[in-house]
Amino acid sequence: MSLSRKTAVAGVFEHPTRFAPDKSLFQIMAESVRGALDDAGLTIRDVNGLCATGIGMSGMGIVGFCDYLNLMPNFVDSTSIGGSSFVAHTAHAAAAIHAGLCDVCVVVYGSTAASSRFAIGTGGGGGGSGDPCDQYEIPFGPTTVGSYAMVAQRHMHDYGTTSEQLAEIAVTMRLHASMNPAAKYRDQITVEDVLASRIISSPLHLLDCCIISDGGGALVITSAERARDLKKKPVYILGTGETVRHAARGQRDFLEIAAAQSGRLAFERAGVAHKDIDMAMIYDSFTITVLSTLENLGFCKRGEGGAFVSGGRLRFDGEFPINTDGGGLSSNHPGMRGIFLVIEATKQLRGECGPRQVRDCKIALAHGTGGTLGTRHSGATLILSNQ
Amino acid sequence: MAEQTQAKKYSKPLPHIDEENRPWWEAIQRHELYVQKCRKCGDVRYYPRALCTNCMSSDTQWIKCSGRGKVYTFTTTYQNQAPGFRESIPYIMAYVELDEGVKMLTNLVDCAPEQAKIGMPVEVVYEEVTPAVTLAKFRPAR
Numbered sequence: 047m048s049l050s051r052k053t054a055v056a057g058v059f060e061h062p063t064r065f066a067p068d069k070s071l072f073q074i075m076a077e078s079v080r081g082a083l084d085d086a087g088l089t090i091r092d093v094n095g096l097c098a099t100g101i102g103m104s105g106m107g108i109v110g111f112c113d114y115l116n117l118m119p120n121f122v123d124s125t126s127i128g129g130s131s132f133v134a135h136t137a138h139a140a141a142a143i144h145a146g147l148c149d150v151c152v153v154v155y156g157s158t159a160a161s162s163r164f165a166i167g168t169g170g171g172g173g174g175s176g177d178p179c180d181q182y183e184i185p186f187g188p189t190t191v192g193s194y195a196m197v198a199q200r201h202m203h204d205y206g207t208t209s210e211q212l213a214e215i216a217v218t219m220r221l222h223a224s225m226n227p228a229a230k231y232r233d234q235i236t237v238e239d240v241l242a243s244r245i246i247s248s249p250l251h252l253l254d255c256c257i258i259s260d261g262g263g264a265l266v267i268t269s270a271e272r273a274r275d276l277k278k279k280p281v282y283i284l285g286t287g288e289t290v291r292h293a294a295r296g297q298r299d300f301l302e303i304a305a306a307q308s309g310r311l312a313f314e315r316a317g318v319a320h321k322d323i324d325m326a327m328i329y330d331s332f333t334i335t336v337l338s339t340l341e342n343l344g345f346c347k348r349g350e351g352g353a354f355v356s357g358g359r360l361r362f363d364g365e366f367p368i369n370t371d372g373g374g375l376s377s378n379h380p381g382m383r384g385i386f387l388v389i390e391a392t393k394q395l396r397g398e399c400g401p402r403q404v405r406d407c408k409i410a411l412a413h414g415t416g417g418t419l420g421t422r423h424s425g426a427t428l429i430l431s432n433q
Numbered sequence: 434m435a436e437q438t439q440a441k442k443y444s445k446p447l448p449h450i451d452e453e454n455r456p457w458w459e460a461i462q463r464h465e466l467y468v469q470k471c472r473k474c475g476d477v478r479y480y481p482r483a484l485c486t487n488c489m490s491s492d493t494q495w496i497k498c499s500g501r502g503k504v505y506t507f508t509t510t511y512q513n514q515a516p517g518f519r520e521s522i523p524y525i526m527a528y529v530e531l532d533e534g535v536k537m538l539t540n541l542v543d544c545a546p547e548q549a550k551i552g553m554p555v556e557v558v559y560e561e562v563t564p565a566v567t568l569a570k571f572r573p574a575r
Contacts, residue, residue: 165514168512168513168514176449178453178454178480178482179480181448181449181450181454181480182448182479182480182537182538183538184446184447184448185445185446185447185448185562185566185568186526186538186539186540186568186570187445187510187513187515187517187518187521187524187526187540188526188538189510189512189513189515191512192508192510192513192526195508196506196507196508196526196527196528197506199506199507199508199551200505200506200551203506203551203552244511245509245511246510246511246512247508247509247510247511247512248508248509248511248546249508250508293480293536295476295477295478295479295486295535296468296477296478296479296480296534296535296536296537297477297534297535297536298536300505300506300528420506420528421538
């Protein structure tokens, strides 16, 4: 049973806020839902499915959010696999709609990470989750950035990847942010700027790391048939994939990440090839996340990521445009940013991106990475098309 | 050194020791490092757990490690806002690939950041951080 083109993204909304000490978490989420429903031409009365999770919510937070919105949906999903969750939620919503469990499903995320002063990447070493696996890690000072840094260190060792090559990713994201009025950091930077920024966890510099902002966003997912009658041109869901990677009982290859499996599944299910992808939204928690993801999704061979990201290839007007909104490295990263990957990919496929619009964009890929790349993490891939 | 650490009150997070992992932590206190091997299929695993991830057998053999290995990857941390680590930066975190074939997260000690290299031979050192907890850390092999 193929899901391809049976469902569509009918509405999207990225909350314009980047710092909102005056708003509650649920307010940001609810305003995002309102925005996405307006975009689709639907109302809250049409919604009978909800997907939500977040760093600011409790484990049962989705029920609390239904209370806030006085919503009594037929389908709920609160899968919590880190920043990629919302890419996975999109897939789950599509499957639920296709199976008849609901008709209109909203995927929503919000966070006040910046105004609540969460030290997301460098606050590690606390109590951990309490899971058995954490007991062998928390005594040694693990941080989110440190876990990604250890993947970068190994990549550099095995393949001669350089800090300059990683920096090119940050420079390109900032160029894109300079064309996005909502982006938090819009002044362009150079490779030298990245290399001159302080080391947070070697070999990663400050400017290799995503920013911390407030923010939120929402998606409206419905059947392809219904989407065709709505306000905006439908963006069809062609294929999805998700999985996790971890320490593998102490026998993991650190350069193989979840994207290898989730990407293969998404391509197989979508029935498209790598050369068909016109632009991609690649979760950029850190520069190494992008390089490693591109290799594991199969856009270049293992070890060739450094060369692949160089020479402007990833620019909006380059050979393989990614993260045209400026990404988590420059636009916004409110704790998790999977939802923004789907939002920007949808806007690109609709041709709504103004100066940063990718020409002739028909098929886009969004890949979310959640958790910590050097150990337990998730990957969720989504392939979308306007045709 | 251990007494000094205790005198200053150890503020880094400590592992939760339960019935499943107690033998492993008690061995560390005796300055012995173990990994597990499945008696049924021979699969070696770390961290310790009640059953084999390959065949799900509970028939487990504890293998005493040589305490030697090589650095698989590492990072020197210059920013960590968590109590205990905030005061310890920079510190080196590493995955050491033990001679027994599994990778374990640890700290490299007695090692300057510029000295740390992937592939570097290392050996275990035991650091008694509280009366109940000793940690296995690694230093450049001598």
